[in-house]
Amino acid sequence: MKISDYLEPEIVATHYNGANFVGSETCMECHPDIYKSHLETAHYNTSAIADNEHVKGSFTEGYNELNLTGVRFKMTELNNHLYQYAKAKFGDTLEVRSKLDLDIGSGVKGQSYLTWNGNELYQLQPSYFQPTGSWVNSPSFPEYAVRREVDDTCLKCHVTFAKNTNPKGNSNTYDREKLLLGIDCQRCHGPLEKHVVYHRNTPNSKSAAYVDDYSTYSRQQRLDACAVCHSGLQAQQIKGNPFSFLAGDTLSLYSKNFRSYNLPLELDVHGNQMGLLSKSACFVNTPKMDCMTCHDPHKAERGNADHFNNKCLTCHNVNSINTDNLDVKHTVDQNCISCHMPLSPSKVMKLSVEGQEDEIPVYIRTHLIGIYD
Ligand code: HEC
Ligand code: HEC
Ligand code: HEC
Ligand code: HEC
Ligand code: HEC
Ligand code: HEC
Ligand code: HEC
Incomplete structure (x- = not known):
């Protein structure tokens, strides 16, 4: 690497506000621990190039088909590329082949697949559903679609940045070179070319320049930085386009x-952690609670019951919970969330599975902390 390439790192995309994104690997040299733990998160893994390493759905004979009323799909691997073959059951017999180019979803619950046609982006009809380990019709797809246009209203929550050819973000034509996959550092910290250039040129400076310090944000700003993707679809655009909002901004203006x-x-429990949390007694009765009270945004913490129990116990003392009126005897080693934040079925994310009459809902941890029976 030339010294000038180091001091002036490559610009990988430019935000609508004029600030430049650099590659996220530039953060590694100065923030190695955060960089490494972030690679394990669902955020980082929520979109990627669709290859054997990332695609969770099966391409093995016998497990690689989806049979719907109007169309049959077969998923096939050819020369290290993954394809969907679609064949309509009625009328025309033409077989349509589409390549799986990108995947959306870390796969903990499921994955959807996108395909390029030139610079146009489409979502494919079959998705992978983890609970059954099988191919299913993508949520809210009709029986026969094969593919459907994808625009910023889908991508905004699953990538760091996408440059739509339409300034409002509602076409499915993109600058393919300016698509930053995964939810990366600069999705939550903003485009940071200036920060990287400054610190590379000023290695002795130990105080941060050209980057916001989250502790200077108000509670609402801290919440909004997560709520942009975790408070419902936010589909009514007031200002700019779906990628205009950056951390530090006020979401309700966008x-x-x-x-x-x-x-x-x-x-709904799907994608609305903000709405539910804000209706909980814990949130309403504390001046400071936000998402970071329980979550470290740089770490994969799912399944770490001790971590989350300790968070509850920083505010709740089991001895003072236990009054004579309570039926349940509380102890410190109980899994608090199993009763107070139960996994709950989504009303909107439901999937029809072959051989089963009723649609199967996706189960998501409710953020309405409360007393359930
Ligand atoms: C050449 C070194 C260098 C590079 C590269 C670098 N940073 Fe930093 N960064 C620093 C220093 C020094 C600080 C101040 C000390 C600290 O908080 O670690 C800092 C602080 C920060 C802070 C905390 C700001 C605050 O005041 O709380 C964030 C957030 C941050 N950097 C994000 C990033 C991201 C994201 C990248 C990659 C796009 C990146 N940095 C690349 C040197 C660097
Ligand atoms: C750009 C949109 C976006 C932003 C901003 C965002 N998230 Fe997420 N978050 C997602 C998506 C999408 C997923 C699901 C990823 C998957 O599994 O594919 C997710 C998953 C999660 C998870 C569950 C996965 C895990 O590793 O446990 C937590 C917790 C979470 N987000 C917290 C936060 C917090 C806290 C913030 C704010 C600091 C935040 N998110 C900001 C989109 C976002
Ligand atoms: C999902 C959003 C999100 C992502 C992705 C993210 N951060 Fe952060 N980061 C935050 C938030 C929120 C804080 C403030 C935490 C707090 O105040 O509790 C923070 C704080 C920091 C800090 C300063 C405090 C600390 O924890 O040391 C640094 C440095 C930092 N981030 C760097 C990075 C780097 C580098 C990456 C990518 C490898 C990254 N962040 C990815 C949301 C994010
Ligand atoms: C407003 C933000 C938002 C939009 C828009 C959005 N998602 Fe998501 N998506 C999420 C969040 C948050 C999660 C994970 C947590 C949850 O379900 O609450 C998620 C989860 C997923 C998952 C499951 C990942 C896993 O394994 O847990 C898939 C697949 C997915 N989304 C695909 C899509 C596709 C395809 C689109 C566009 C058609 C889309 N999403 C639009 C926020 C969004
Ligand atoms: C920042 C402090 C804080 C944290 C962290 C916290 N709570 Fe609370 N919680 C409160 C306050 C304050 C109240 C309202 C007063 C009360 O009932 O004690 C409350 C109320 C409750 C209630 C009564 C709900 C109702 O509707 O009557 C339950 C149950 C509860 N919390 C469980 C939990 C669990 C489980 C966790 C961990 C996942 C948790 N809390 C984390 C502060 C907190
Ligand atoms: C009182 C603690 C607490 C607060 C505050 C909190 N969470 Fe959570 N969150 C949890 C727990 C506990 C889980 C379940 C972890 C597990 O599955 O092991 C969770 C899981 C999640 C998941 C994954 C849900 C799933 O089933 O896939 C997402 C996404 C998430 N949180 C986002 C957020 C966001 C965004 C905020 C702020 C609006 C937030 N959380 C605030 C405790 C909290
Ligand atoms: C087996 C289910 C279960 C578990 C596990 C559990 N709780 Fe509860 N909790 C309850 C029920 C039920 C109530 C309602 C009171 C009653 O009638 O017993 C309650 C009440 C509460 C209250 C409200 C007390 C009040 O004064 O109204 C808080 C706070 C609370 N629990 C916190 C916790 C914390 C923190 C943990 C983890 C250490 C925990 N709970 C574990 C079932 C549980």
Whole structure:
């Protein structure tokens, strides 16, 4: 590497506000621990090039088909590329081949696949559903679609940045070179070319320049940085386009949900952790609680019950919970969330599975912390 390439790193995309993104691997040299642990997170793994390493759905004979009323799909590997073959059952007998180019979803619950046609991006009809380990019709797809256009309203929550040819973000034509996959550092910290250039040129400076310090944000700003993707679809764009909002901004000035819900039970557990948490007694009765009270955004913590129990116990003392009125005897080694944040079925994310009459909902941990029976 030439010294000038180091001091002036390559610009991989430019945000609508004019600031430049650099490759996320540039963060590694100065923030190695955060960089490494971030690679394990669902955020980092939520979109990628669709190859054998990332695609979770099966291409093995016998497990590689999806049979719907109007169309049959077969998933096939050819010369290290992955393809879907679609054949309509009625009328025309033409077989349509589409390549799996990108995957969306870390695969903990499932994965969807996107295909390029020139610079146009489409979502393919079959998705992978982890609970059954099989191919299913993608949520809200009709019986026969083969593929469907994808625009910023889908990509905004699963990639770091995408450059749509339409300034409003509602076409499916992209600058393919400017698609930053995964939810990376600069999705939550903003485009940081200036920060990297400054610190590479000023190695002795130990205080951060050209980057926001989250501890200077208000509670609402801290919440909004997560709520942009975790408070419903936010499909009604008020200002700019779906990628305009950056951490530090006020989300309500950029977008909102088409419907506002007043009752917590109307909120869906899928993708609305913010809405549910904000209706919980813990949130309402504490001045500072935000997502980072329980989550370290740089670490994969799913399944670490001790970690989350300790978070509850920083505010709740089991001895003072246990009053004579309680039926349940509380102890410190109980898994608090199994009763107070139960896994709950989504009303909107449901999948039809071959051989089963009813649609199967995806189960998601509710953030309405409360007393359930
Ligand atoms: C050449 C070194 C260098 C590079 C490269 C670098 N940083 Fe930093 N960064 C620093 C230094 C020095 C600080 C201040 C000390 C600290 O917080 O670690 C800092 C601080 C930060 C902070 C904390 C700001 C605050 O005040 O709380 C964030 C966030 C950050 N960097 C993000 C990034 C990201 C994301 C990248 C990659 C795009 C990156 N940095 C690349 C040197 C670097
Ligand atoms: C750009 C959109 C986006 C932003 C911003 C975002 N998230 Fe996420 N988050 C997602 C998506 C998408 C997933 C699901 C990823 C998957 O499994 O494919 C996710 C998953 C998670 C998970 C579960 C996965 C795990 O590793 O445990 C947690 C916890 C989480 N986000 C917390 C946060 C917090 C806290 C913030 C704010 C600091 C935040 N997110 C900001 C989109 C986002
Ligand atoms: C999902 C959003 C998200 C992603 C992705 C993310 N960060 Fe952060 N980062 C945050 C938040 C929020 C804070 C503030 C944490 C707090 O105040 O509790 C933070 C704090 C920091 C800090 C300063 C405090 C500390 O924890 O040392 C640095 C440095 C940093 N991030 C670097 C990075 C780097 C480098 C990456 C990519 C490898 C990255 N971040 C990815 C949300 C994110
Ligand atoms: C408003 C933000 C948002 C939008 C828009 C969005 N998602 Fe998601 N998606 C999420 C979040 C958050 C999760 C994980 C947590 C949850 O379900 O609450 C998720 C989970 C997923 C998962 C499961 C990942 C896993 O293994 O857990 C898939 C697959 C997925 N989304 C695909 C898509 C596709 C395809 C689109 C566009 C058609 C889309 N999403 C649009 C926020 C969003
Ligand atoms: C930042 C402090 C804080 C944290 C962390 C916290 N809580 Fe709370 N929680 C409160 C406060 C304050 C209340 C309201 C007063 C009360 O009932 O004690 C509350 C109320 C509750 C209630 C009563 C709910 C109701 O509707 O009556 C339950 C149950 C609860 N919390 C469980 C939990 C669990 C489980 C965790 C961990 C996942 C947790 N809390 C984390 C502060 C917190
Ligand atoms: C009181 C603690 C607490 C707070 C505050 C909190 N979470 Fe969580 N969150 C949890 C626990 C516990 C889990 C379940 C972890 C597991 O599965 O092991 C979880 C899981 C998640 C998941 C994965 C859900 C799934 O089933 O796939 C997402 C996404 C998430 N949190 C986002 C957020 C966001 C965004 C915020 C802020 C609006 C937030 N959380 C605030 C405790 C909390
Ligand atoms: C087996 C299920 C279960 C587990 C596990 C559990 N709780 Fe509870 N908790 C309850 C029920 C049920 C209530 C309602 C009170 C009752 O009638 O017993 C309750 C009540 C509470 C309350 C409200 C007390 C009040 O004064 O109204 C808090 C706070 C709480 N639990 C916190 C926790 C914490 C923290 C943990 C983990 C150490 C935990 N719980 C583990 C079932 C459970």
